[in-house]
Amino acid sequence: MNTIRRNPPKPAPSRISGTLKVRTRDSAAQSAPAARTDNAPARKPAPARAEKPAAKGRPVREPSRSEPTAAAAVPPEGVRLSKVMAERGICSRREADEFIERGWVFVDGRRVSELGVRIDPDARITLAAEATRTQQQRVTILLHKPVGYVSGQPEPGYAPAVSLIGADNQFDRDSAQRFHPSHLKNLAPAGRLDIDSTGLLVLTQDGRVARQLIGEDSKIDKEYLVRVEGTLAENGLALLNHGLWLDDRPLRPALVEWINDDQLRFVLREGRKRQIRRMCELVGLKVVGLKRVRIGQVKLGDLPLGQWRFLREDERFG
Numbered sequence: 001m002n003t004i005r006r007n008p009p010k011p012a013p014s015r016i017s018g019t020l021k022v023r024t025r026d027s028a029a030q031s032a033p034a035a036r037t038d039n040a041p042a043r044k045p046a047p048a049r050a051e052k053p054a055a056k057g058r059p060v061r062e063p064s065r066s067e068p069t070a071a072a073a074v075p076p077e078g079v080r081l082s083k084v085m086a087e088r089g090i091c092s093r094r095e096a097d098e099f100i101e102r103g104w105v106f107v108d109g110r111r112v113s114e115l116g117v118r119i120d121p122d123a124r125i126t127l128a129a130e131a132t133r134t135q136q137q138r139v140t141i142l143l144h145k146p147v148g149y150v151s152g153q154p155e156p157g158y159a160p161a162v163s164l165i166g167a168d169n170q171f172d173r174d175s176a177q178r179f180h181p182s183h184l185k186n187l188a189p190a191g192r193l194d195i196d197s198t199g200l201l202v203l204t205q206d207g208r209v210a211r212q213l214i215g216e217d218s219k220i221d222k223e224y225l226v227r228v229e230g231t232l233a234e235n236g237l238a239l240l241n242h243g244l245w246l247d248d249r250p251l252r253p254a255l256v257e258w259i260n261d262d263q264l265r266f267v268l269r270e271g272r273k274r275q276i277r278r279m280c281e282l283v284g285l286k287v288v289g290l291k292r293v294r295i296g297q298v299k300l301g302d303l304p305l306g307q308w309r310f311l312r313e314d315e316r317f318g
Contacts, residue, residue: 078118081107085125091135092207104131138205139183140311141165144303145201151193161201162187165308172309190214191222191271191295199224199292200300202311212317213295214271220296220318224266225259227289228280236283240264244282246272251279 082096091099099105103113106126119125145151145161154160165187167179183205190202190213204210213220233239240256255267266276277287293300296317303309 076118079121081105081112081117081119081125082115084119084121084123086207086211088125089208089211090125090127091131092211095135095207099127099131099134102130104128135206135208139187140202140204140206140209141183141187141308142298142300142303142311143201143203143308144300144305145193145198146306147196147198150195151189151191151201155195158195161189161193162203164306165203169307170309171303171307176310176312192273193292194274194277194290197290197292198305199290200295200298200303201292202295202298209311209317219269221267221269222271222292222296223294224268224276225291225293226264226266226276226280226287227262228264228285229262229288230280230285232285233283236285239283240266240279244279246275246278251275 081100082093085091085096085105086093090096096105097115100112100115100117103111104127105112106128107117107119107123109124109126143161143164145164148158149161149164150158151161162184165179165184167173170176170179173179186205187203188205188210190204190210193199193201202209202213212218237256237258240254242251242253244251251272252268252270254269255265257265259265268275272278276290280287298311298315298317
């Protein structure tokens with residue numbers, strides 16, 4: 001086993017004095033000269049090797065210390081076109097990329113067909129007629145979701161809510177367009193509704209609608225009727241309106257009021273996972289029934305449980 005000595009012995013001094021002289025080709029045939037003594041004059045160092053001259057017409061220039069390096073490159077100017085389109089509510093970023101690739105987007109009158117282009121945030125953006133028609137063909141569907149269906153990705157033992165969208169349970173078949181399988185393409189829920197909750201669920205192909213309802217800057221409120229049991233804490237109603245935290249983050253102010261002895265009305269402007277149930281637990285209540293009855297200006301109304309209808313042209317969420 002090797003060990004490391006803290007004070008290794010000093011090396012013995014060399015017994016060779018002076019320096020060695022390198023034999024050149026001219027002196028190779030002669031006898032080897034005697035070793036130099038300490039009194040011999042020191043040999044002059046060889047001159048430094050000259051640098052190879054630069055190619056003609058391409059002068060070599062040393063970089064200035066003030067010049068930015070590749071790591072400190074100036075970021076590109078402007079904002080990605082697709083981001084500006086989404087922020088203005090023209091379409092979603094995914095739809096923007098699709099329209100750009102097809103050459104259906106114009107910036108200050110010039111066609112843009114290359115992804116990743118950056119523009120002035122105040123530039124004028126217009127869509128070709130083809131893009132407008134495509135958006136008009138995309139549908140938004142209102143579903144009265146029953147308990148036991150998941151609003152998003154399917155879970156073991158439970159069917160997704162989108163599986164209820166078909167010709168057999170279309171509520172407005174006599175007054176609106178008939179269901180077509182193409183309506184299911186890219187149809188996605190715009191918001192969540194718990195598996196054990198019922199009420200209004202929006203599914204849409206339109207990225208503008210999705211952003212309006214679930215975007216970070218969404219101002220669309222949602223109304224719920226909530227049946228509870230238990231004993232409400234002394235300041236519980238005030239906390240439900242404002243003052244609770246979930247997941248280490250404060251909740252936005254809400255509107256919560258009693259409707260009768262065992263039912264509350266909630267109006268929220270956000271939708272965290274199982275938010276209402278968790279809020280009630282924090283103040284001593286247990287939710288035994290939850291129904292969403294309104295999203296923005298669109299109400300569930302008389303839409304039967306398990307059936308769906310198209311969002312009408314005269315309806316707006318906000």
